[in-house]
Amino acid sequence: MRNIAFIVGSLSRQSVNRHIAEHILKNAPTDVQAEEIQIHDLPLYTQDLDEQVVPSYERVRNQLKRADAVLIVSPEHNRSIPAALKNILDIATRPFGQNLWANKKIAVVTASPGTYGGINAGVHLRQILQAVGADTLVAPEIYLSKASLNIDERTGAFLDKFAASFFNWVNKD
Numbered sequence: 236m237r238n239i240a241f242i243v244g245s246l247s248r249q250s251v252n253r254h255i256a257e258h259i260l261k262n263a264p265t266d267v268q269a270e271e272i273q274i275h276d277l278p279l280y281t282q283d284l285d286e287q288v289v290p291s292y293e294r295v296r297n298q299l300k301r302a303d304a305v306l307i308v309s310p311e312h313n314r315s316i317p318a319a320l321k322n323i324l325d326i327a328t329r330p331f332g333q334n335l336w337a338n339k340k341i342a343v344v345t346a347s348p349g350t351y352g353g354i355n356a357g358v359h360l361r362q363i364l365q366a367v368g369a370d371t372l373v374a375p376e377i378y379l380s381k382a383s384l385n386i387d388e389r390t391g392a393f394l395d396k397f398a399a400s401f402f403n404w405v406n407k408d
């Protein structure tokens with residue numbers, strides 16, 4: 236059994252990105268179980284918190300430890316990644332020396348109702364993941380433009396193709 240953790244970069248109740256994450260995960264093979272790493276309740280990271288037990292930090296760090304791979308599906312906020320997503324990226328690199336992203340398999344999808352599909356957020360995210368030593372899925376890349384809660388047939392097929400590559404990659408070694 237493989238464990239996939241997924242992170243939705245949006246805190247919005249009617250999130251297009253959540254809808255896309257759910258579509259991708261519907262394709263999961265039966266030997267894969269997926270669990271969400273919730274990020275809405277994580278206090279903003281500061282090193283001062285390294286000296287305390289923060290239950291929500293413990294929760295997400297444990298989820299990451301047991302994840303064989305992570306799928307991040309995120310919107311773009313002002314041409315970069317949302318603050319809540321940056322927060323968990325930071326939380327899981329600390330305390331110093333306990334970087335949970337190192338060598339972790341991570342796949343990135345961005346989506347936007349706009350024309351550019353959140354590509355700046357996607358590229359920024361990949362840059363951060365490289366800095367923290369993650370094993371990021373290089374291709375296929377998805378920066379989904381004109382994204383909406385109605386996934387049409389063409390978009391659905393496109394996401395299904397991505398899902399097949401992702402789960403295939405997760406199941407390798």
Ligand SMILES: Cc1cc2nc3c(=O)[nH]c(=O)nc-3n(C[C@H](O)[C@H](O)[C@H](O)COP(=O)(O)O)c2cc1C
Pocket residue numbers: 245246247249250251252253309310311312313314315346347348349350351352353
């Ligand atoms: C603070 C903020 C900044 C945004 N900046 C961008 C942006 O830079 N590029 C973009 O394509 N969309 C931008 N948007 C629009 C989002 O793509 C849109 O709200 C989308 O629905 C967010 O995804 P979600 O539905 O999963 O939350 C921004 C939205 C917010 C709230």
